[in-house]
Amino acid sequence: MMQIDAIPLELKYRIKYPDEFIQALKKGEILATKCKNCGAVYFPPQRDCTNCGKSDMEWIKLDNEGEIMTYSIVVQKPQGFEDKGNYVIGIVKTKDNNFLMAWIIGEPKVGAKVRLTTDGYRLIGEVIG
Numbered sequence: 001m002m003q004i005d006a007i008p009l010e011l012k013y014r015i016k017y018p019d020e021f022i023q024a025l026k027k028g029e030i031l032a033t034k035c036k037n038c039g040a041v042y043f044p045p046q047r048d049c050t051n052c053g054k055s056d057m058e059w060i061k062l063d064n065e066g067e068i069m070t071y072s073i074v075v076q077k078p079q080g081f082e083d084k085g086n087y088v089i090g091i092v093k094t095k096d097n098n099f100l101m102a103w104i105i106g107e108p109k110v111g112a113k114v115r116l117t118t119d120g121y122r123l124i125g126e127v128i129g
């Protein structure tokens, strides 16, 4: 039997988020959904709670300051990002204790303070100290 080691696949995903989430991002506001039953918070937003299985969610606005908990310098870029230079993705713990993944701008360091902003579609953590 002939074996094939690798088959290149090109996949495209269209990720649809609610308009209010996108409109808030464009204004620099970070919205998440919070389960009214168990309090679990989701960013990006989810309609259903994977913690308790309920679908009773509400919008909440997240704090836009926090600190870098960990980060990674992305050298081997995924499909669609090949033309970008190396970039940094970090996990930011907000002042209201949520953990968000953001593109880090500035010198990344664990414990560095960041201000979270957006460019309309990405969450960006600007290092401020």
Ligand SMILES: [Zn+2]
Pocket: 035, 036, 037, 038, 039, 040, 049, 050, 051, 052, 053, 054
């Ligand atoms: Zn829940």
